Amino acid sequence: MKEEVKGIPVKVALRCRPLLPRELEEGCQTCLSFVPGEPQVVVGSGEKCFTYDFVFDPSAEQEEVFNLAVAPLIKGIFQGYNATVLAYGQTGSGKTFSMGSAYTAAQENEPTVGVIPRVIQLLFTEMDKKVDFEFLLKVSYLEIYNEEILDLLSPSREKSSQINIREDPKEGIKIIGLTEKTVSLAMDTVSCLEQGNNCRTVASTAMNSQSSRSHAIFTISVEQRKKSDKNSTFRCKLHLVDLAGSERQKKTKAEGDRLKEGININRGLLCLGNVISALGDDKKGGFIPYRDSKLTRLLQDSLGGNSHTLMIACVSPADSNLEETVNTLRYADRARKIKNKPIVNIDPQTAELNQLKQQVQQLQVLLLQAHGGTLPVSINVEPSENLQSLMEKNHSLTEENEKLSRGLSEAAGQTAQMLERIILTEQANDKMSVKLEELKQHPACKLDLQKLIESLDDQELKENLEIIHSLQHVITQLSVSQDEAALCLASAADVPAEPSAAQVETSPNTSRSSEGFTTQHALRQAQMSKELLELNKALALKEALAKKITQNDSHLQPIQFQYQDNMKSLELEVASLQKEKEDLLFLLNSAKKDVNQAKLSERRRKRLQELEGQIIELKKKLNEQSKLLKLKESTEHTVSKLNQEIRLMKSQRVQLMRQMKEDAEKFRQWKQQKDKEVIQLKERDRKRQYELLKLEKDFQKQSNVLRRKTEEAAAANRRLRDALQKQREAADKRKESQSRGMEGTAARVKRDYASFEGL
DSSP, X not given: OOOBOOOEEOEEXXXXXXXXXXXXXXXXXXXXXXXXXXXXXXXXXXXEEEEOSEEEOTTOOHHHHIIIIIHHHHHHHTTTOOEEEEEEEBTTSSHHHHHTTTOOGGGTTOTTOOHHHHHHHHHHHHHHHOTTEEEEEEEEEEEEETTEEEETTOTTOOOGGGOEEEEETTTEEEEETOOOEEEOSXXXXXXXXXXXXXXXXXXXXXXXXXXXXXXXXXXXXXXXEESSOTTOEEEEEEEEEEOOOBOOHHHHOOOTHHHHHHHHHHHHHHHHHHHHHHHHSSOTTOOOOGGGOHHHHHTTTTTTSSSEEEEEEEEOOBGGGHXXXXXXXXXXXXXXXXXXXXXXXXXXXXXXXXXXXXHHHHHHHHHHHHTTTSOOTTOOOOOOHHHHHHHHHHHHHHHHHHHHHHHHHHHHHHHHHHHHHHHXXXXXHHHHHHHHHHHHTSHHHHSOHHHHHHHOOOHHHHHHHHHHHHHHHHHHHHHHHHHHHHHHHHHHHHSOOOOOTTOOOOOTTSOHHHHHHXXXXXXXXXXXXXXXXXXXXXXXXXXXXXXXXXXXXXXXXXXXXXXXXHHHHHHHHHHHHHHHHHHHHXXXXXXXXXXXXXXXXXXXXXXXXXXXXXXXXXXXXXXXXXXXXXXXXXXXXXXXXXXXXXXXXXXXXXXXXXHHHHHHHHHHHHHHHHHHHHHHXXXXXXXXXXXXXXXXXXXXXXXXXXXXXXXXXXXXHHHHHHHHHHHHHHHHHHHHHHHHHHHHHHHHHHHHHHHHHHO
């Protein structure tokens, strides 16, 4: 996965060295002037002015150049971006000094240290600050000498035949066979730099005693990985390029090998200039001659590719080098027009893992679609931003598709849907009214529990009867709510349905059969949806009622056992009282015979009356408790009946949902078939329109040809008429001249004849 960035222009830093003692002895003058506070340089007396990203006059120090121009690129390395620092200029203009290619460990604390040693120091300093990351650094060093790639870190100095340039579509330019050394300390990296510098080709010319005769590229590959997340791996490269200086033979006075080296150097720089000119051209899609030189091939990613690039253009201020200085300024100005496209370089394995995560997110989207827009309970994953955006996009597309699908059916079926809804709701309301009426007619609801509560002395029995009385109130309230719903439904039936805003005009190309099928499907879906809705409402109401009755039964359960115990004790007490009554009656009968026991029989008679009263009260209590038990049995019967109805309604709901799903699947297949037919019709119409347009173009061409031929024929006729006219005029002129000639001849003959007669 790569995070793409918009085109970023190549940055250019202009650096001017001071005049050399040799140039001062020759009497050279400064041909450059710098605008204070502005990144501008003026050539000569103000004839030419150039603007760059950074401009450093001869007084600028190495540290200033590094901090302003180079350090920001190094910080981008830790974000995963490639970077390139490129030094270009005339030979002897200070490129090697600016880059620090001739650095040794003995120069560590000197202020003249160049870019490469400072880059190494900054890299390891920033790495020490990032304690949460692991780093792996590799170093390579090569030079291009006479169009051959030489490995400066290999002791055998491998030739170009053993080093090949390859282009990888993911990783860019790769060099096969080049030595890469793993480094963990700044000292190790500096050692690699010193080793390469000792092997680099350097020679003396008339312009520079230590002239670089090759292009050198010092590369640091950085791989960083977060310790807490092994999947977040970035790989980037930092190229530090010290180009050989452009030179002229008459100034360098090169001969032999030096001349051959200079020719190859200028050839590579010429190819580099052609690449820069092609990349800086406003025309897009033009050919870029990267393969004309190995230098441009290696710098393909740095110029117009995946890299943040800085060019340090080094110039000489001497007026004797004015022409080369102006060429360098123009060269750098063209480089500013190049736009690179740097991207974050993620490890291929990490990219593949991210791709798998994206596939997982897509599968989650499919799960969301299958589960109605919500994740299943078993998947405990929070949707990411990308997944959320896909969900929103999917939801919007689904809504749009539904609107398009409903548009055809809403206009024809809206009124029917409203009537269907009212009818179904009335039917459900009637069913509920019947059920409530049955409950109201139940013997438990007809009992006057309030009077029964007032007549009882047992507190527990009163509380239980109050619970049953509250159940009667619940049934009454349900009845009232049902009546109110019926009134609302009746009022809704009187309101005319307004047309929906989502209605769309039917296409004239839509067939009547398609309209009818779509309308029927919409009506069926609407009818089944309303049935399902009302079924759910009725089911919820029945479940609530059954739950309420069950709860009341659960409260009455312990009381029922107590009532049973009370009834047994009352029955025993009644039996004992009956036995005592029988004994008293027997004693009374025997007392009637004995007068002496009259007073005793009177007391027994009173006791008998008391026993009869107690027996009557106990029988009343037994009757009341038997009524409560009957009420409990009827309640249990009602609950079982409600549970049976609930099971039946659930089975109906499942069947209805299955039918809706099957109907929707059939409609989807039919719609897909119709969409294919519409696409085929559109394709045929497009082909016919294309053929018609082609015929019109051919007819237009033929008309143009015919008109052109007609015009040519008319022009030819005009020319012919003009030619004939001229011929006639010429013939007339000849006739006139002949007639005049004949008249003159006749006159001469007459004159001659007259003169002859006179003789």
